[in-house]
């Protein structure tokens with residue numbers, strides 16, 4: 001084969017591989033249908049399939065960033081390099097830094113943190129009121145489902161830098 005024909009053949013084969021269904025990029029895991037079950041099977045296994053876990057659909061991180069800004073989450077949570085307004089020093093505004101946090105928790109944990117701050121209370125200076133509850137307001141009654149999903153997508157996108165790990169060392173110093 002002359003080199004040009006050979007190069008063309010390689011391109012054609014590469015294109016065919018790229019277009020074959022198996023090689024196409026998979027849709028996000030959450031959008032793939034799971035095998036159907038009967039209602040009887042569900043009831044027998046405790047109401048959910050074995051190994052079932054609630055999965056939050058994928059959201060839009062850019063829209064979630066705007067929700068984060070609009071709700072002024074940055075007043076209590078620093079995000080390095082995110083360019084939110086600087087929060088005034090106020091003891092009422094304490095909270096863990098969220099930089100790099102996306103790599104540490106699943107989406108559903110973030111969703112719960114926002115809806116029910118008292119479900120898991122992270123220890124830290126000024127994080128709880130005297131009654132032991134989180135000072136973070138719950139957003140269960142104010143966020144739309146879409147806002148929640150987008151906000152979680154934004155939190156999950158915060159994987160750059162690793163000060164969250166560093167913040168953990170900071171926490172230890174306070175204990």
Ligand code: HEC
Nearest residue numbers: 071073076093094095096113117120121122127134135136
């Ligand atoms: C008044 C301060 C305050 C505001 C406002 C606030 N938070 Fe928090 N947040 C906290 C504190 C304090 C904690 C740690 C105690 C706890 O677990 O609830 C926390 C915990 C979290 C956690 C869990 C962190 C971890 O390491 O597990 C996430 C995620 C979070 N907040 C996101 C948000 C988002 C998103 C908003 C805005 C919608 C927000 N917070 C608004 C104070 C605040």
